[in-house]
Amino acid sequence: MHLTEVIQKPVLTEKSFVGHANGVYTFLVNKKANKVQIKKTFEQIFEVKVESVRTMNYDGKEKRMGKFAGKTNNYKKAIITLKEGESLDLLNDL
Numbered sequence: 490m491h492l493t494e495v496i497q498k499p500v501l502t503e504k505s506f507v508g509h510a511n512g513v514y515t516f517l518v519n520k521k522a523n524k525v526q527i528k529k530t531f532e533q534i535f536e537v538k539v540e541s542v543r544t545m546n547y548d549g550k551e552k553r554m555g556k557f558a559g560k561t562n563n564y565k566k567a568i569i570t571l572k573e574g575e576s577l578d579l580l581n582d583l
Contacts, residue, residue: 511526512571538572
């Protein structure tokens with residue numbers, strides 16, 4: 490899997506911004522990527538040291554538009570904790 494395919498985009502919500510002060514960042518990642526691939530990719534792209542990676546798989550939600558039923562896409566989210574003293578200016582890197 491190529492570097493650009495592993496990490497898709499950051500999750501920019503109020504809850505995710507609370508962790509930025511502690512060096513915790515949240516990203517959407519490829520569903521097939523494992524923790525080791527996510528860690529190596531993150532360290533190569535942002536040039537920081539990663540302490541831990543936690544991942545969560547989410548099922549898409551059921552949605553309706555009138556009589557048509559469907560669902561949103563499934564996705565995987567990674568919570569990445571940086572080592573002590575490391576930081577990432579996420580808004581400037583976008």
